[in-house]
Amino acid sequence: MTTDSQDSSPDSGPRDYRDTLFLPKTDFPMRAGLPKAEPKWIEFWDEQKLYHTLREQSEGRESYTLHDGPPYANGHIHMGTALNKILKDLINRSHQMLGLNANYVPGWDCHGLPIEWKVEEEFRAKGRGKDDVPASEFRARCREYAKGWVDIQSEEFQRLGVVGDWDNPYLTMRFESEAVICAELLKIANSGQLYRGSKPIMWSPVEQTALAEAEVEYADRRVTQIYVRFPVNYRRGKSVNVDDFDKVVSSNSNLRDDQKEQLSALQDFTETGKGMLETGGQSFATDNISIVIWTTTPWTIPANRAVSYSPSIQYGLYEITELEEVEFDLGQSIGDKLIVADDLWESVAKASFIKDSKRVTDINTNDLSDFVLDHPLRHMPGADGKYDFPIPMLEGDHVTAEAGTGFVHTAPSHGEDDFNVWMSNGDKLASLGIDPAVPLTMDDKGCYTDVMPERFEGLDVIRTSGKKRGQDGKANPEVIKALVETGNLLARAPMTLRDAHSWRSKAPVIRRATPQWFISMSKDSLRDKALAEIERTKFWPERGRNRIGTMVKDRPDWLISRQRNWGVPITLIVGPNGELHTERADADAVNAKIIEAVFHHGVDGWFNTPIEELMPENNAGWEKVSDILDVWFDSGCTHAFCLKQRDDLPDRADLYMEGSDQHRGWFQSSLMESCAVYGEAPYKGILTHGFVVDAKGLKMSKSLGNVMAPEDLIKKFGADIIRLWVSSSDVTEEIRISDEVIKTNTDSYRKLRNTLRYMIGALDGYDESEAVDYADMPALERWVLHRLHELGSDHEELVRNHDHRVIFSRLFNFCTNDLSAFYFDIRKDALYCDPLDSTRRRACRTVMNALFERLTTWLAPVLCFTMEEVWQARRPGSSVHLETFRDCPDAWQDNALAKHIETVRATREQINETIEPMRAEKVIKSSLEASVVAPTSGLAEALDALSVIIADDYANPSDPTDTLADYLIVSNAVLGEVITVSDLKETDAKKCLRSWKYFHGEGEITPRDAVAVSRLD
Structure with a gap:
């Protein structure tokens, strides 16, 4: 077929057809520049008031609540806390985009010994010992110190892309939180589950306080x-x-x-x-x-x-x-x-x-x-x-x-x-x-008391100071x-053995009998209640059930008292005969005064309020307890002062998610406290992740020089690379990170970005008016939609089961193997060279639009910054994170079609294996120079079912339909018994100056290309 556009005078030479090709067009950059780009998207979310907009948008929806396990307000975040927060954000964003109301309220654990130590060091540096500082001044500085780290960590978590109520997080040190913690303790005391006893407990001579099992770690010791x-x-x-x-x-x-x-x-x-x-x-x-x-x-x-x-x-x-x-x-x-x-x-x-x-x-x-x-x-x-x-x-x-x-x-x-x-x-x-x-044979410093002979009295078990501390x-x-x-x-x-050490001071601990406060595991059947709730709870992975169940079954009574300053007090008043004020007739009135004092003044409300104000009548011989609560009791009450106090959260969480060490920590303390007061667990499910280790499986340690800091990775690669690492890891096991692991994730990111960039460019100017109905689409487009249906069919189930590694793996393989290496590779010719209104070109862009809407939202929880950039490239002004996952209609499912496509793909791989040596030997430069004989067996039936023809040219150049050569990305293809590849340059075929296909006929370009150029001209 000859058209005027093919005419050229001998003097003018061949026409340059580059400006007639419909090449992808986009401003979306190939290089991500994440370290500089990501903060701008955080600003955009702030301007959009993303968190609050999500809450308004979600009003009336079914709630989904992941209750935040509070990190400790001391020090910069590390890779473990980064993994934890990113994983929580993945879960929240994914459930939000399922169409639920996933309201995330972050929180912090603010009391405890590490903060107390740091503040003691500050005062010592100024020449003031702890005993020289008034208790209220000391606690005020602890509060100020913790607040400083809350602010720092909040910024660091937000830099990772984590969305939540950062303006109103829960803090264990807020006055209202401390008041609720005291109220919870008094409820337990009222029920008779609290008692004072003298039995051996873990004691740190260095820190001079009792320790819970969760505050102990085990290390080799001579x-x-x-x-x-x-x-x-x-x-x-x-x-x-x-x-x-x-x-x-x-x-x-x-x-x-x-x-x-x-x-x-x-x-x-x-x-x-x-x-x-x-x-x-x-x-x-x-x-x-x-x-x-x-x-x-x-x-x-x-x-x-x-x-x-x-x-x-x-x-x-x-x-x-x-x-x-x-x-x-x-x-x-x-x-x-x-x-x-x-x-x-x-x-x-x-x-x-x-x-x-x-x-x-x-x-x-x-x-x-x-x-x-x-x-x-x-x-x-x-x-x-x-x-x-x-x-x-x-x-x-x-x-x-x-x-x-x-x-x-x-x-x-x-x-x-x-x-x-x-x-x-x-x-x-x-x-x-x-x-x-x-007998009480040891004092607080771990020295023998006068119960012992004078020869032993005062001797220390563990050195508590100096260079040999802990020996x-x-x-x-x-x-x-x-x-x-x-x-x-x-x-x-x-000999060397694994011995108990304080996880704070790293010094050995001893077992020491001393009067302490305990919550009974048998009183009011607390142990039985907890075990029953464990059976009701869903676990990811399932082995977590046995882990926490065994611990609860074998655990002793809960030791809740500590002998320190910075914490929530044990708000009990003890009578001359050891009786508790909660046993008195006026207990409710006394409790109300205690809670009111703490609510208005924090923990100082207990320590500074005279007993006469708290207990106006019959107070002779009564004394306030000076011990503070185990910080695990604080965090165990977060459900009470966060979930149960906020109108926008349910009383029970759908999920608690932390590291596997929390089976003996926060998971268990929350379970014990909630069962003791409310008779049920505060959660419906528990998800645990492993610990971050280096390439050799070693724990991160400054002394080993294998520490990787989130801050450094963000500056060099961007937060999305860290998020990609989390999403592609099996978080139920130890999670390895190293330069090589980061490089692998960076390469994966680059491939994904290129796939999405190509899609954006190919959709330039796309309008719904050019959409093609499913029934009118070529087989190749219907296969892509079938694959989308496969990906979407169990996507919700994978989200609800928190299997983000499988989600990401499937999406990544789909983008790189099915799209970039197969579908896009085939369709480039139709996109670039078909007439603008050809059915298959419009069908391709229709499918790409469907791909864009699904891939961008499916990947948004993972690459929250990049997918916002991708979305804005086509839908400026509206955040992708306000979208929900698109459904994939069941009509798209076509297993028979998929089977036929796989037959063609297998043939294509065989052909490529034959062409590649010819390319390597420079017999041919491009597969379009090849003429192919493809094996008839199995392929003929597939081609017939797919309506793919075997011809040298299109039957209708104005509206071309697929040929076998298109699928194989060659210029000519026929069926035969044995695979054969020949060089078209050695025949009389001509190379199209527009599509670079080889063809027989008149003119410089193929008839299909001639129609496209004619219409463009």
Whole structure:
């Protein structure tokens, strides 16, 4: 076909057709320049009042509430907090665009020891010790310090693109929040679930405060392990030393007459006056028989009150027959008899330099229960008679034969298991004349009290200051020295173990019995309520259910008191006999005054208000509690002072989402507090993410030099790259980040941006009037819509299940593989060269418009800045984040068509594999120079179903329909038995000066191109 446009005079030469092509046109830049561009979009959102506009737009919609777990108001954000906040923003934006009302209220945890420490340092730098600063001034500075970091972190989170109520976040230190926290505590006290008790708790000598399990981390520590002998004194009911028996009877005024008679009947003395031990059907003198224990805390030996055993362990009596030759004195001699678990005897003998021994007899555990031992420090110099009490044998479920000796040295003031087994044996202790009260053997600094002999009094377990802070103090060496002096130290050796440390000071913590405030896990069935709520809760991933469930099942009563300054006070008034004001008839009135004082003046309202104002009547002998609350109780109440107090939020959250460590932290404290007061969990679902690590899987650490700061990445790459990293990661596991990971995400971003930029350019000037109905579209366009339907069919389900990695992976692969590498590649010719009004060109732009609306909104939660830029390129003035996800009509689904397209794609890949070597050898430069024979098998049926013709040219150049050559991006294609590629340059075919296709016929350009040019001219 020849037209006037193809005429050219010999003098003028060929026409330049570049200005006749319909090339993509856009101002959308190829280079993102995110570090400079993103702040402008934040300004745009501020101008648009995006958060408030979303709330107005969402009025009346179903709510979706992700309740923010409060970060700590201290220090700049790091990659872990960046990941956390971005993931929350992904969830909120996605649910908002589902058509829900996803109102996000950020919050901060503002009380606690780290802030208190920083403020103490400030005052010390000015020459003022903590005791020199009035408490109210100190707390005011803590409040000011926390507020400063709230402002800084707020800006940092917003720079990441996180949308929320930043003008009105919740803060645990707001007066109204502190008042609600106090009110929640008083509700628990009113119900009788709160009590004061003395039991071993985690105690930090460095910080001089009690710690919750969630405030403890575990790290390697070098300790001294020791094996210690507890000499057997007598066996009850068989034989007893006269002097010891007299002490038992005379010192125990609490024994009933019948118990004293029972003890008297047990006297059975040998002629020598030494006790005899009958066990295993044999009798042995007690002066060389000992129970052996093993411990890694020598400093607890002075606090020993019993030895525990297990009836499920087989014990034996071993006699030492030969010792190793060593250059120091041993605490054992040939002929000594030691009672040890059979399974552990070899390890005990090796550690104790015992070269040979003989097993004398079995030790029946029924016999063990009657053994009474001497304290190993009883006869040490300077004992002051303070270890003359009997040491009973107590059965304990916590005793195993996995390590040690099969016996557990029991210090009820320093171990939870020790405390429990001690308290559960009250009757047995009474029968031995033992006071069951747990002695307070350590003071706040971790030093021995005057309960101990003067020799030990004041010795520290952990150094609390100086360069050696956190290292062993003087207690361990002195105790070991005393054990050597008594001959009861069998062995000692250094070892490394995982030990509890304060996550704040990084110093070791100890177990210490001290009066504290607890919430009972059994009172009012709190544990059972919590476990039932865990079963009702949905978990992502599901393994979180077992994790938190096991913790709740095994957790002790909740220790809620701390001995510090900066926190919400325990607003209880205690009477002269230990009774609480909540038990009084006027409790409601007193509570109301307390809450009112805190509401108007914050925590100072409690500390500064005289008791006479809070309790006007009958206040003689009553005292206010000076302890503050565990900060986990503060954060556990966020549902009460945020969700339940705000009119724009529901009482219960749809989701709590934090790191996996919060199963023992915020998830659990919130569950406990809410169940204690309201009988239900404050959440319907829990999502946990892993921790950020480097490329080798190592934790981020300044000392390792592997820290990557969000601020640095934003300055270099932009926040959208960090958001892309979050979206493309499996957040349920450890999340790796490194330069290589960032590079990978940057490359992915570039590919996505180019895809979207191409789409914007191709849609230049698009108007709905050129849209083509689905039924009139070519097969290739209907396939794209089918793929959109596939992506959209379970998109909502993936959003509701927070599977953003799958969402992003599918979208990325669709953009790069289905669109850029296939659909756009094929359709470039039609877009650039078809007549403007051709059906397939208009259909292509119709589909691209559908792609634009869906891809931009689907990707908006991920690349919130870039998708705003993309949206504004075509829809200026209105934010993409005010849009909702577009549906994908079921009419678009066509599985049969998709199957045929895949057949064509497979053939295309085969053809490309054949063409590529020719291109590499420079036989051809472009696939359009190729003439192809494609395999008939399977392809002919697909082409027929797709209405794709096999022809050298279009049947109708004015409205071309697809040919096989178009799909293969070659100039000529036919069907045959074997794939063949030939070079059209070697034939009489001509290269079209406009579309670069090779064709046979007259003129400079193909008939299709001639029609397009003619109409343009």
